[in-house]
Amino acid sequence: MHYDVPSGERGVSIEMNAKTTAEDSEPAIQFQNVTYRLDGIVRRGIVNDIRFSVASGQTLVLLGRSGSGKTTLLKLINRLLVPTAGQVIVRGRPTTDWDPIRLRRGIGYVIQDAGLFPHFTVAQNIALVPSLEKWDAARTAARVSELLSLVGLEPAQYRSRRPHELSGGQRQRVGVARALAVDPPILLMDEPFGALDPVTRAELQREFSALARRLGKTIVFVTHDLREALLLASRIILLENGRIIADASPQEFPRIDHPEVQAFTACLTPLPGALA
Ligand SMILES: Nc1ncnc2c1ncn2[C@@H]1O[C@H](COP(=O)(O)OP(=O)(O)O)[C@@H](O)[C@H]1O
Ligand SMILES: [Mg+2]
DSSP states (O other), X not given: OOOOOOTTSSOOOTTSOOOOHHHHHSOSXXXXXXXXXXXXXXXXXXXXXXXXXXXXXXXXXXXXXXXXXXHHHHHHHTTSSOOSEEEEEETTEEGGGSOHHHHHHTEEEEOTXXXXXXXXXXXXXXXXXXXXXXXXXXHHHHHHHHHHHHTTOOHHHHTTOOGGGSOHHHHHHHHHHHHTTTOOSEEEEESTTTTSOHHHHHHHHHHHHXXXXXXXXXXXXXXXXXXXXXXHOSEEEEEETTEEEEEEOTTTGGGOOOHHHHHHHHTTSOOTTOOO
């Protein structure tokens, strides 16, 4: 795959290598008839008989109401959970065959409140995985600066701050930078912009959409917001009560004849009296 990065754009360099052929030819992620059930809850799984695959470089949005099973699917990808039945194949291997640490080094994870360590600086938070990988200080510092620029934060101004000295939007930017630190081929994002005010949220959605296109990562993005899904997705999967009920392109999705799809599209209709 070739990434067309315009010269002069901020900082995509040596650490953002294009992934090549072997990975591009097979899906990055495959769910093969996956059910996840909690012990003792016999009747019905939290997710049931889930089948889908995510092509390398695609942004798949998992859409659904609260409690529909979105977070559970993400955790099955990075092996925070293992299937009760079926298999999740990541980069050609079932998650249960992967060493969990190696698996997770290849998967960036961004969650709603960013999950930054409060007593660490921004730079230390971003350098978490590079330091586990024993990068030297110079390489780590260069990478931290590169990533801060990439997510729109001036390195000199922000690298030494602590999370409480940032706005919510800035914390999410740092969360994205941290997830990208060792250039993982896969990014999982669990309602990353959900807690932000609407203006900041729209700003981060636009920027992230552009960034995602530039980086060519395989992204699984969870949201309950159809607008966000339509903006970011190459494909949308709608979940209801732990089952897939729609799997479509953003163009096709709003036209699907299903009550749950229509419940979501109804939210897009402008309110009476809204600006023309
Ligand atoms: N550890 C758990 N114990 C009991 N119920 C759980 C647990 N984890 C998830 N659930 C239930 O499973 C369903 C799906 O959860 P989740 O995947 O977090 O949904 P979503 O992310 O779409 O809001 C919810 O009804 C939730 O309450
Ligand atoms: Mg969730």
